[in-house]
Amino acid sequence: MTDLTNLGIAAIRDGVAKGDFTAVEVATAFNAAVAEANPALNAFIVTTPDHALAAAATVDAARAAGQSLGAMAGVPIGMKDLFATQGVQTTAASHILEGFVPHYESTVSQRLWNAGAGMLGKLNLDQFAMGSSNETSAFGNVISPWRAAGDTAARAPGGSSGGSSAAVSARIVAAATGTDTGGSIRQPAAFTGISGIKPTYGRCSRWGVVAFASSLDQAGPMARDVTDCAIMLEAMAGFDPKDATSLDLPVPAWSSALSDNLQGLKVGIPREYRLDGMDPDVAKSWDDGIAWLSDAGAEVVDISLPHTKYALPTYYIIAPAEASSNLARYDGVRYGLRDLPDGAGLQDMYAATRAAGFGAEVKRRIMIGTYVLSAGFYDAYYTQAQKVRTLIARDFEQAFQRVDVILTPTAPTSAFVLGQKSADPLEMYLNDVFSVPASLAGLPAMSVPAGLDRSGLPLGLHLIGRPFDEQGVLNAGLAIERRAGFAARPEKWW
Secondary structure: OOOHHHOOHHHHHHHHHHOOOOHHHHHHHHHHHHHHHHHHHOOEEEEOHHHHHHHHHHHHHHHHOOOOOOOOOOOEEEEEOOEOEOOEOOOOOOHHHOOOOOOOOOHHHHHHHHOOOEEEEEEOOOHHHOOOOOOOOOOOOOOOOOOOOOOOOOEOOOOOOHHHHHHHHOOOOOEEEEEEOOOOOHHHHHHHOOEEEEOOOOOOOOOOEOOOOOOOOEEEEEEOOHHHHHHHHHHHOOOOOOOOOOOOOOOOOOOOOOOOOOOOOEEEEEHHHOOOOOOHHHHHHHHHHHHHHHHOOOEEEEEOOHHHHHHHHHHHHHHHHHHHHHHHHOOOOOOOOOOOOOOOOHHHHHHHHHHHHOOHHHHHHHHHHHHHOOOOOHHHHHHHHHHHHHHHHHHHHHHOOOOOEEEEEOOOOOOOEOOOOOOOHHHHHHHHOOOHHHHHHOOOEEEEEEEEOOOOOEEEEEEEEOOOOHHHHHHHHHHHHHHHOOOOOOOOOO
16 A cells, blocks of 8 residues: 555545545554654644544545545644644643633634544644744744755744644645745745645634734645645635634635646736845746746746835734734733732733743734834834835736736745744844735735755745635646656655
């Protein structure tokens, strides 16, 4: 029998349906892979082998009874520990929520269980999704399964969805959920040689997802390839009356409409993304992507997104401002950590709890957010940032009058060594330079593997589409995937 952990969503679902193997056999194989790899990779905060086996047994029973199976039937996945899971600890990788066990299920996770998926565990991440390297977790760094040629130094798996990217790339989950606020699905996907899509803002419900920045957060799938992303996104997406920002739109059949024929489509190449001193390997992969899309029939068009240079400072005003507001709820009163020094009053408890519970990066962003929202600075910073956000969105609107999809690199470099950038927050924030603009505009965007750099580390290409046009993004991603022929995987060292 084929090593079941080498199979992705489509292959597992179809194999279970045909009787090539049982869902329980698949879950057992992945549970064993998680148990073997997690001590080295630290991708999971909590493992739930019984959940995966129970879901698998339900699928096998349904098949034996001749019942129709769901789109994710028999597929074991990892759940980023930002999604509330009933009866299973949910921490957002923060000490302040350690031990919190929800009595409810997030809408996205419930939809995946309804589709037949099973949960292998809760995946590690940057604390409250704040980070680009998975070094801010209260439960330790996630280690990328990738190594540079001739170098054993531990590499960043990207962030904040670093546990998700590492687990998918290491073949210890068939796929994983991620969340993307400024690039937290796409950048880790690029670092680890997998695919990941952030859908249009509102496609996937945010209900039951621990909030970072409410006008930016969006859930999405991370998987081995474009087809698997399309299948999983169909299962995750849909209107949710419990989420006021949820889009009341039907969920398209993205997976069945996939095509790498881009005849008649126009691909925009934004000149502002050609940064001074760009990594030559990244520049080459971008040129390769342009050639691949041309080969698929697309017309390449030079475009301008003039407000791109303001995207990062805009994001790092708006996102911390919203985080400052959202994280005010963690005060030691209702749930999570409570630090109550002897003789302390209410304010002392608030201060002690938040000082002990939040990590340095979370505190930094809360402080920035509180500052830009404070009297005397609100108009100078937050209001101005919202105006620039509108200009950035307008740039995209004007570009999409001329083109159908936009191609850029996903990240300015391949995966860096853990600790290399952690001492300089500004250098770390620059990892989001290519991904943040699409987040500010609420657009669908995807990273697909493009090849390896000279050190043997993965590079990703980034596709941005019109609002609600996930199909266009997925099709362009499929065209790159088939022409890039990316088959590299990390050499097992764990």
